[in-house]
Amino acid sequence: MGKGGGEYLMSTSDQQLGSVGIVEPKSVTLAHPPDPLRLVCGRTLGPITVAYETYGTLTPEKDNAIFILHALSGNAHVAGKYANEDRNIGWWDSMVGPGKAFDTDKYFMICANVIGSCSGTTGPSSINPETGRPYALSFPMITIEDMVQVHKRLMDHLGIERLLSVAGGSMGGMQALQFAVSYPDLVESAIPIATTARHSAQNIAFNEVGRQAIMADPNWRDGNYYDLEPPNRGLAIARMIGHITYLSDESMHQKFGRRLQERLQKGFKFDIDFQVESYLQYKGARFTERFDANSYLYISKALDYFDLTEGVSSLAERFRDLKARFLVISFSSDWLYPTYQAKEIVKALKANGLHVVFCEINSAYGHDAFLLETEQESRLIRDFLAHTYTAVRNRRMT
Amino acid sequence: MGKGGGEYLMSTSDQQLGSVGIVEPKSVTLAHPPDPLRLVCGRTLGPITVAYETYGTLTPEKDNAIFILHALSGNAHVAGKYANEDRNIGWWDSMVGPGKAFDTDKYFMICANVIGSCSGTTGPSSINPETGRPYALSFPMITIEDMVQVHKRLMDHLGIERLLSVAGGSMGGMQALQFAVSYPDLVESAIPIATTARHSAQNIAFNEVGRQAIMADPNWRDGNYYDLEPPNRGLAIARMIGHITYLSDESMHQKFGRRLQERLQKGFKFDIDFQVESYLQYKGARFTERFDANSYLYISKALDYFDLTEGVSSLAERFRDLKARFLVISFSSDWLYPTYQAKEIVKALKANGLHVVFCEINSAYGHDAFLLETEQESRLIRDFLAHTYTAVRNRRMT
Numbered sequence: 200m201g202k203g204g205g206e207y208l209m210s211t212s213d214q215q216l217g218s219v220g221i222v223e224p225k226s227v228t229l230a231h232p233p234d235p236l237r238l239v240c241g242r243t244l245g246p247i248t249v250a251y252e253t254y255g256t257l258t259p260e261k262d263n264a265i266f267i268l269h270a271l272s273g274n275a276h277v278a279g280k281y282a283n284e285d286r287n288i289g290w291w292d293s294m295v296g297p298g299k300a301f302d303t304d305k306y307f308m309i310c311a312n313v314i315g316s317c318s319g320t321t322g323p324s325s326i327n328p329e330t331g332r333p334y335a336l337s338f339p340m341i342t343i344e345d346m347v348q349v350h351k352r353l354m355d356h357l358g359i360e361r362l363l364s365v366a367g368g369s370m371g372g373m374q375a376l377q378f379a380v381s382y383p384d385l386v387e388s389a390i391p392i393a394t395t396a397r398h399s400a401q402n403i404a405f406n407e408v409g410r411q412a413i414m415a416d417p418n419w420r421d422g423n424y425y426d427l428e429p430p431n432r433g434l435a436i437a438r439m440i441g442h443i444t445y446l447s448d449e450s451m452h453q454k455f456g457r458r459l460q461e462r463l464q465k466g467f468k469f470d471i472d473f474q475v476e477s478y479l480q481y482k483g484a485r486f487t488e489r490f491d492a493n494s495y496l497y498i499s500k501a502l503d504y505f506d507l508t509e510g511v512s513s514l515a516e517r518f519r520d521l522k523a524r525f526l527v528i529s530f531s532s533d534w535l536y537p538t539y540q541a542k543e544i545v546k547a548l549k550a551n552g553l554h555v556v557f558c559e560i561n562s563a564y565g566h567d568a569f570l571l572e573t574e575q576e577s578r579l580i581r582d583f584l585a586h587t588y589t590a591v592r593n594r595r596m597t
Numbered sequence: 598m599g600k601g602g603g604e605y606l607m608s609t610s611d612q613q614l615g616s617v618g619i620v621e622p623k624s625v626t627l628a629h630p631p632d633p634l635r636l637v638c639g640r641t642l643g644p645i646t647v648a649y650e651t652y653g654t655l656t657p658e659k660d661n662a663i664f665i666l667h668a669l670s671g672n673a674h675v676a677g678k679y680a681n682e683d684r685n686i687g688w689w690d691s692m693v694g695p696g697k698a699f700d701t702d703k704y705f706m707i708c709a710n711v712i713g714s715c716s717g718t719t720g721p722s723s724i725n726p727e728t729g730r731p732y733a734l735s736f737p738m739i740t741i742e743d744m745v746q747v748h749k750r751l752m753d754h755l756g757i758e759r760l761l762s763v764a765g766g767s768m769g770g771m772q773a774l775q776f777a778v779s780y781p782d783l784v785e786s787a788i789p790i791a792t793t794a795r796h797s798a799q800n801i802a803f804n805e806v807g808r809q810a811i812m813a814d815p816n817w818r819d820g821n822y823y824d825l826e827p828p829n830r831g832l833a834i835a836r837m838i839g840h841i842t843y844l845s846d847e848s849m850h851q852k853f854g855r856r857l858q859e860r861l862q863k864g865f866k867f868d869i870d871f872q873v874e875s876y877l878q879y880k881g882a883r884f885t886e887r888f889d890a891n892s893y894l895y896i897s898k899a900l901d902y903f904d905l906t907e908g909v910s911s912l913a914e915r916f917r918d919l920k921a922r923f924l925v926i927s928f929s930s931d932w933l934y935p936t937y938q939a940k941e942i943v944k945a946l947k948a949n950g951l952h953v954v955f956c957e958i959n960s961a962y963g964h965d966a967f968l969l970e971t972e973q974e975s976r977l978i979r980d981f982l983a984h985t986y987t988a989v990r991n992r993r994m995t
Contacts, residue, residue: 240865340865400849400873401841407874408837410867411881415830417815432813439806440838443799448935451798457904465902467638467738469808469894473901475798476805483809496867503871504863506855534932537846 217296219254219303222279222289226250226319229352236314236348242339246328249353250319251275251311254295255303257359262591264359265301265584266350267291267310268367268374271441271498272490274318277310278303293573300577306363306584313374314349315341315497323493324425336422341497343370343505347377354385363588366390366580368569369536370498373505376544379523380507388524388587390580393533393569395540396514396547397506402535405444406499409437413492422493434492435483437499442482447532447565451475514547524554524590526583528576530568531561556583615694617652617701620677620687624648624717627750634712634746640737644726647751648717649673649709652693653701655757660989662757663699663982664748665689665708666765666772669839669896670888672716675708676701691971698975704761704982709751711744711772713895718747721891722823734820739895741768741903745775752783761986764788764978766967767934768896771903774942777921778905786922786985788978791931791967793938794912794945795904800933803842804897807835811890820891832890833881835897840880845930845963849873912945922952922988924981926974928966929959954981 228248230236235245252275257264267277269290278289278296295301301308312320315338323338330337354362365378365386372394379389395402416433418424446454455475459465471477511517525548529541538559545557560575562568569576626646628634633643650673655662665675667688676687676694693699699706710718713736721736728735752760763776763784770792777787793800814831816822844852853873857863869875909915923946927939936957943955958973960966967974 336867397855399846400853400855400871401844401846403855403871404837404841404849404873404877407871407877408834408841411830411834411837411878412810412813414867415810415834416813432809436806436809436813436834439802439809443802443806446799448797448799448932451802455798457795457798457801465638469734469812469898473798473801473805475802479802479805480809500867534846 217298218292219279219296221282222252222254222276224250224275224281224319225252227353227356229349229356236345236352238339238345239342240340244314244321244339247314247321247349247352248319248325249311249314249321249349251309251353252277253357254278254308255306257307260595261359262361262363262595263305263588264307264309264362265364265366266354266362266378267295267301267308268350268365268371268378269310269313270367270369270371271495271502272438272486273371274316275310275312275320276318277308291570294577294580300573300580301366301584302581305588309353309357309359311350311353313346313498315346315494315501317491317494318489320349322491323422323497324491333425335425335493338493338497340500342501343373343377344381346501347374347381350374350378351382351385360385362386363591364388364390364584366392367394368392369394369566370502372536373502376507377505379521379525380517383520383522386523387591388526388583390526390528390583391544392528392576393530393536393566395536396544397508398503399540403503405440406503409440410496410499412436412440413496416492419492422496424492429487430492431484431487434487434490434495435480437495438486438490439479439483442479444535445566447534447563449532449563450565450567453563454478514543515550518547518551518553521548521551521553524583524587525556526579527555527557528569528579529559530564530566530572531559532563533566533568535566615696616690617677617694619680620650620652620674622648622673622679622717623650625751625754627747627754634743634750636737636743637740638738642712642719642737645712645719645747645750646717646723647709647712647719647747649707649751650675651755652676652706653704655705658993659757660759660761660993661703661986662705662707662760663762663764664752664760664776665693665699665706666748666763666769666776667708667711668765668767668769669893669900670836670884671769672714673708673710673718674716675706689968692975692978698971698978699764699982700979703986707751707755707757709748711896712747713739713744713892713899715889715892720889721820721895722889731823733823733891736891736895738898740899741771741775742779744899745772745779748772748776749780749783758783760784761989762786762788762982764790765792766790767792767964768900770934771900774905775903777919777923778915781918781920784921785989786924786981788924788926788981789942790926790974791928791934791964793934794942795906796901797938801901803838804901807838808894808897810834810838811894814890817890820894822890827885828890829882829885832885832888832893833878835893836884836888837877837881840877842933843964845932845961847930847961848963848965851961852876912941913948916945916949916951919946919949919951922981922985923954924977925953925955926967926977927957928962928964928970929957930961931964931966933964
């Protein structure tokens with residue numbers, strides 16, 4: 200590489216710029232009896248172990264904490280890596296770090312694996328202390344509201360009384376909305392991204408087919424497979440269905456078109472012919488290495504149960520006691536949670552006179568855009584957080 | 598019911614108005630060796646039994662024959678019923694009959710079950726005469742082009758040399774396009790509805806997940822299940838996925854919303870909660886009563902293989918030798934074969950100076966609209982056929 204080439208190259212240290220670097224997975228066990236979690240379904244659960252990570256430094260005023268909320272298959276590992284050689288970089292690393300949208304030089308970031316999941320937080324694959332065996336389907340049904348309840352317990356544990364923001368995409372956005380609804384006095388702002396205030400019939404339909412695929416797998420055995428071969432074929436099919444809904448017609452066309460896999464001609468067999476088939480099968484199979492089929496059932500059901508209009512006459516009524524500022528983001532090609540659903544949220548917030556910034560980002564990436572269109576998201580989020588933080592500090596000074 | 602009420606009621610005979618009445622399923626065996634069908638995959642197949650129906654009367658000039666082409670799960674039974682008490686009315690009865698869009702007082706209608714299917718035409722569930730056992734996966738891979746080849750053999754058998762029109766929705770529309778391409782001199786007009794000139798990556802993806810669901814069912818047994826329990830759970834899941842793509846977000850919202858099934862409260866179990874879940878499971882289960890899982894594999898693959906641009910530089914080049922007049926219809930909420938795909942067809946036809954009428958019908962019904970929006974479809978088709986027939990007769994007289 201000759202002279203001057205350096206300006207087009209990044210040194211190793213430059214590449215690290217903006218990374219939170221090596222992070223530490225943390226864990227705490229909460230909700231010990233006699234103070235278990237009271238779930239929406241009517242049952243109680245406890246103790247509950249919560250896997251979480253934090254980045255950045257909490258100010259002495261404890262006014263810079265932001266809770267990041269993850270999607271269906273996510274976990275607490277938002278940014279950085281666990282070791283120098285680790286290739287498992289956090290799922291929103293492009294958004295969280297020094298100088299990034301969620302600037303760890305300014306803010307204290309928290310993310311926790313949701314209840315019902317399988318990445319360290321108590322879920323159906325966890326050992327039930329009363330039986331010494333995995334909960335499996337004896338695990339109680341959980342809701343988005345329950346996930347947020349557990350997050351609140353973690354806040355208590357961390358000694359954090361208020362959040363500068365709650366932010367997340369997809370199911371993370373639902374949790375952000377639910378956070379603002381459940382704890383209106385604890386949340387300065389919320390950033391729901393690529394999300395909805397209630398699962399639509401089409402959303403429910405896709406999830407139900409995924410659940411049917413899992414439960415049709417003979418290895419599922421009514422959920423009792425933990426010491427046996429797991430229902431990986433069913434789970435892979437559920438994930439394949441999910442993946443189609445995360446992409447868009449346009450992004451699939453751009454990414455795969457009708458390109459054939461490996462050979463130049465159609466196989467005229469039921470093997471893989473097209474690259475899109477190969478991609479989906481790969482994604483489905485990889486997913487089974489890191490996700491529990493029962494967790495998929497529980498969390499997809501929590502999504503389907505999510506409806507902020509339940510028990511009230513309108514979404515605006517549900518938002519009546521809210522105080523938070525909002526940044527609502529949708530993506531033009533997201534057909535899982537289309538822009539009209541984001542607009543319903545915006546309209547109901549505005550009906551309550553709340554401060555709302557709304558942006559539909561033009562993107563071909565479909566629902567996955569919330570993980571990919573980080574440049575435009577960053578600009579919006581950086582400004583929104585800065586204004587919110589200024590407002591919070593000004594309020595305290597006056 | 599008082600006087601005058603009669604004007605709002607239809608008598609039994611009125612209800613029969615426009616019905617072709619009792620129809621007869623027909624069958625013929627063609628392509629006997631040494632003249633078997635030469636398939637696109639390179640293999641030969643014969644003899645081939647073809648189930649078909651005809652309605653109306655062929656003119657002495659044999660100039661009024663219209664071939665109706667069915668969709669993935671369709672059959673030859675387009676209109677009427679087999680007996681007075683029969684509740685199994687043809688799948689496009691609202692469109693085919695005396696005075697209807699496809700007016701059996703004027704036209705001679707033909708419809709044949711496609712090769713590879715399971716409603717009377719030779720497919721994987723048929724007995725292979727060489728082995729005395731069902732073909733199962735030894736059945737050769739078929740394509741839309743092969744389906745049309747068989748239709749041509751049936752035309753020869755019926756002594757019909759030219760078709761006034763070829764018409765169909767979804768896969769039927771693909772066959773209509775393929776008919777015009779394969780036999781440009783035999784087709785006066787074509788009516789492709791809610792269809793595409795090539796399956797998109799998203800189309801392939803949905804079909805592949807359906808196939809995976811079938812092949813993951815342990816009852817599938819590599820296709821050898823004909824004297825055993827069939828893979829109905831897998832087939833039902835494939836059909837459920839299909840159904841979601843046939844509806845639209847809007848039509849599912851209107852039809853089901855988030856309405857709960859039977860009870861007023863969520864079950865907090867993995868049973869059916871929502872009406873949309875119940876509907877899909879019902880549709881999936883019913884489908885297994887009338888459809889063969891291997892046929893689903895073969896026909897869905899034929900759909901995925903469909904690409905009229907294969908081997909040519911553009912769709913316009915593929916249409917270069919065409920002579921037919923075209924009526925192309927799409928539906929605004931059809932996201933399986935969206936309007937932009939119909940416009941690609943229209944553009945390529947017009948590039949060849951062909952006579953094309955195009956209409957996007959405004960509908961919330963999604964892809965299923967081609968079966969439901971019969972009033973608007975009827976108006977378009979009736980006029981188009983009348984003009985085409987006049988042109989054909991005028992041409993003969995000059």
